[in-house]
Amino acid sequence: MSINKRFSPISLHELHKLMRSPRAFGVLTVFLCVVGGVALLMYAAAMLNETRRNASSIGQTLYFIISGMQLILVCFVAPALTATAISSERERGTYDILRASLITPWQIVRGKLTAPLGYTFLLILSTLPLLSLPLILGGIEIAEAVISVWVMLISGILFISIGLFVSTFCKTNLGAIILTYALVLILVIGIPIFALIASSFGAAVFTGTATLERLFTWLMMVLTSLSPISTLTITELNFYASGKLWEFSVPITGASPMTLLPPFVLLTLSYALLSLLTLGLSARRIGQPDKS
Amino acid sequence: MYAIEIRNLTKRYGRKTALDNLSLIVMPGAALGLIGPIGAGKTTLLRILATVLKPTSGDLFIDGLTISQHPQQIRQIVGYMPSTLGGGADMTAQEYLTFYAACYAVPENDRANLSADLLQLVDLYHRRNDPVDKLSPGMKKRLELARTLVHDPAIMLLDEPFTGLDPRARVETNALINELRSLGKTIVVTSASLTEIEPICSHIAFLNEGKLSFSGELDEVRAHFADHQHPQRVISIRFLGDPDRALTIVKESPDVSAAQPVQPYAAALAASTLPAHTTLNLLKEMHIAFNGDYAAASQLLRSLMHSGTQVVSFTELNNTPNIQHTPQKVMV
Numbered sequence: 171m172s173i174n175k176r177f178s179p180i181s182l183h184e185l186h187k188l189m190r191s192p193r194a195f196g197v198l199t200v201f202l203c204v205v206g207g208v209a210l211l212m213y214a215a216a217m218l219n220e221t222r223r224n225a226s227s228i229g230q231t232l233y234f235i236i237s238g239m240q241l242i243l244v245c246f247v248a249p250a251l252t253a254t255a256i257s258s259e260r261e262r263g264t265y266d267i268l269r270a271s272l273i274t275p276w277q278i279v280r281g282k283l284t285a286p287l288g289y290t291f292l293l294i295l296s297t298l299p300l301l302s303l304p305l306i307l308g309g310i311e312i313a314e315a316v317i318s319v320w321v322m323l324i325s326g327i328l329f330i331s332i333g334l335f336v337s338t339f340c341k342t343n344l345g346a347i348i349l350t351y352a353l354v355l356i357l358v359i360g361i362p363i364f365a366l367i368a369s370s371f372g373a374a375v376f377t378g379t380a381t382l383e384r385l386f387t388w389l390m391m392v393l394t395s396l397s398p399i400s401t402l403t404i405t406e407l408n409f410y411a412s413g414k415l416w417e418f419s420v421p422i423t424g425a426s427p428m429t430l431l432p433p434f435v436l437l438t439l440s441y442a443l444l445s446l447l448t449l450g451l452s453a454r455r456i457g458q459p460d461k462s
Numbered sequence: 463m464y465a466i467e468i469r470n471l472t473k474r475y476g477r478k479t480a481l482d483n484l485s486l487i488v489m490p491g492a493a494l495g496l497i498g499p500i501g502a503g504k505t506t507l508l509r510i511l512a513t514v515l516k517p518t519s520g521d522l523f524i525d526g527l528t529i530s531q532h533p534q535q536i537r538q539i540v541g542y543m544p545s546t547l548g549g550g551a552d553m554t555a556q557e558y559l560t561f562y563a564a565c566y567a568v569p570e571n572d573r574a575n576l577s578a579d580l581l582q583l584v585d586l587y588h589r590r591n592d593p594v595d596k597l598s599p600g601m602k603k604r605l606e607l608a609r610t611l612v613h614d615p616a617i618m619l620l621d622e623p624f625t626g627l628d629p630r631a632r633v634e635t636n637a638l639i640n641e642l643r644s645l646g647k648t649i650v651v652t653s654a655s656l657t658e659i660e661p662i663c664s665h666i667a668f669l670n671e672g673k674l675s676f677s678g679e680l681d682e683v684r685a686h687f688a689d690h691q692h693p694q695r696v697i698s699i700r701f702l703g704d705p706d707r708a709l710t711i712v713k714e715s716p717d718v719s720a721a722q723p724v725q726p727y728a729a730a731l732a733a734s735t736l737p738a739h740t741t742l743n744l745l746k747e748m749h750i751a752f753n754g755d756y757a758a759a760s761q762l763l764r765s766l767m768h769s770g771t772q773v774v775s776f777t778e779l780n781n782t783p784n785i786q787h788t789p790q791k792v793m794v
Contacts, residue, residue: 179564179565182564190552191552262546262548263546263548264548266542267544267562269513270514270542271566272538459513460515461515
């Protein structure tokens with residue numbers, strides 16, 4: 171089967187457009203330079219302060235730095251790839267031409283997703299060699315690195331889907347970009363802050379009533395798992411406390427600990443659901459004739 | 463079967479009514495020109511016919527198919543060219559056509575030949591490897607026309623195809639659309655100017671504030687405008703000299719239906735106690751209702767001057783044709 175039959179014309183066109191532009195290689199280069207540069211700087215700084223016996227500590231520090239940098243860059247790059255996908259067609263006046271053609275709304279959605287997804291995966295995968303450094307130095311398990319990359323891939327998919335969804339109803343590129351970043355920031359930073367504040371109040375209110383405390387703890391875990399930052403943080407804290415990645419339990423006052431799904435599993439499920447929802451809504455929005 | 467049938471179509475944007483209970487029928491092979499000022503509802507109508515805009519109410523049929531129920535089948539038989547020049551987002555002219563051929567499910571093996579044929583049709587084959595964004599507005603319009611043809615539609619909706627074109631590009635685009643007409647395609651083309659699209663249309667419809675004000679075959683439209691070619695104008699004449707003589711000259715003209723001295727000059731004249739020969743140098747003004755053409759107006763001016771009246775100004779006050787149209791259901 172030829173590539174033209176496997177991909178919709180929009181997928182191929184968007185791939186051409188993205189990969190032909192010097193910007194794609196520029197962003198990739200900057201991405202690698204920033205992550206690699208910061209990792210090397212941190213490594214050099216750690217080597218100056220630590221003795222060789224603490225190599226695992228250096229490895230852990232490097233892992234946190236590299237993962238954190240990757241996550242921040244994914245949060246910035248991925249939404250930008252689709253935030254103007256439809257609004258720019260609208261601004262250029264080509265949106266009506268596309269919708270008046272035989273291309274289906276799902277083909278448009280798939281077409282607009284293919285290139286950004288591929289590019290985001292490329293960005294993440296290209297930084298994988300940097301993770302070999304903390305792995306060699308020790309202090310982290312391969313499973314930790316795999317979970318970290320997995321969370322980033324899943325986050326990339328959702329951010330791209332959110333960008334596409336926003337661009338289907340925003341009239342201008344600027345509006346679409348602002349709204350997309352606002353939503354991503356709420357998800358990545360706003361929700362953990364809210365969960366932290368709510369936990370402080372909840373601990374005072376619900377402690378002592380086992381059922382309410384369990385319900386509240388479950389709700390907070392779901393909320394916290396909506397952010398890749400808090401998900402990875404809690405996963406690491408749990409791993410260092412219990413030595414387990416796939417089991418997660420929370421102590422309940424005066425009762426047996428509450429066992430929950432690991433945060434990265436919750437994130438995977440919630441992000442998969444949100445991605446499907448936003449993509450479905452995008453296709454629906456594209457498929458409907460305009461009202462104005 | 464009609465190519466396009468519109469029954470009681472209404473489109474509202476909030477409180478604004480863009481199309482108001484519009485009914486229209488277009489026969490296969492007709493080339494309908496939709497004329498109207500900006501905001502008349504032309505683009506709205508074309509976007510609805512192209513299935514990208516939802517009407518508020520009314521029934522639309524294209525080739526007997528309901529737009530709301532069969533949008534995909536309708537997209538197969540309709541080619542839509544919006545008024546904006548979208549650009550090809552880094553594509554070359556050939557890639558642009560190949561891309562849209564793929565969007566219209568043209569078999570992969572046929573796309574290259576089809577693109578080349580269409581580029582030759584619009585005389586852009588020599589620019590096939592140029593980026594679309596580097597083409598001139600006229601070339602882009604021609605490329606857009608070619609793009610509209612990739613799936614060989616029976617009906618073409620062309621929104622303002624002449625906007626932004628220089629005279630030469632207009633002539634070329636005219637020739638191209640006429641060639642499409644000769645292929646038997648039904649064409650709906652919009653413009654703000656009748657003279658712009660007259661050479662390519664078999665029928666004309668006038669849209670104003672969302673209503674169809676007049677429509678018919680091109681000859682009917684020409685006859686209609688010939689009837690209204692010399693609508694009544696009000697001409698102001700300011701002059702020095704004998705007002706009675708000037709009034710007599712004016713009234714002798716068969717094209718003048720009424721003539722009246724204008725205040726305050728008439729009042730000043732009546733109130734004047736000066737001898738008659740001194741009032742001759744007072745400025746006077748009269749308004750005349752004039753039905754003739756510009757040649758007749760010129761003749762009247764000459765007669766006044768020959769009579770010794772010193773004409774200071776001869777100005778048309780109202781030059782807007784006052785054509786009364788009745789909304790109607792029309793077949794074109």
